[in-house]
Amino acid sequence: MAISPISGANGGSQAAFGLDFQSLLGIILTQLTYQDPLKPVDNFQFVSQLAQFSQLQQSxxxxxQITDLLAAQGASxxxxxxxxxxDISASGSTLSGKVQSVxxxxxQPTVTIKTDSGQTISGVSIADISNVRL
Incomplete structure (x- = not known):
């Protein structure tokens, strides 16, 4: 069975079917507890499953951590x-303004700028910025 990571509702990663690493280990332990003693799970297969779950958790x-790092970098x-x-592009023209707030x-970080004409524009995405001057 292939397990693919998905994002949980609380922002943390979970394995397929909404199970976290501890739940997957619980399933393996339950499998070991109730296995047929005359037909035990192959040791190689068991160790392989544990290694896959460990690798999944590390991934x-x-x-x-990368998501947190990218958020911190964007904030910085x-x-x-x-x-x-x-400078930002708006309606086919370029507007210039001084960043007043973030x-x-x-x-996602957005900025509020005040143009030379006194107009205040809020909610400008960082991706919309075409040029930064001192």
Missing amino acids: QSLND QATSLLGRTI SFTTG
Whole structure:
């Protein structure tokens, strides 16, 4: 049976069918407890399953750490824009403005800028920025 990682509702990774690593180990232990003593599970197969589950847990842990690292990097990048003048593309033209604030309301950093004409534009995604000036 192949097990593929999916994201859980709480943001943590879980194995297929919503089971975490501890639940999968519980299934293996239950299998060992109720196995037929005349036909035990092959040792190689058992160790192979444990190794696969261990590898799955390590992969999920690494994935969670990379996700956290990317979020921290995005936050750092966004806050480094405070006070800088940026250019964004809007309706086919380029707008310039100074970054006034950074917001994380949607989980992704967005900035609020004030243009030279006094217009305030909020909710500008970092991906929409085409140029950063001092």
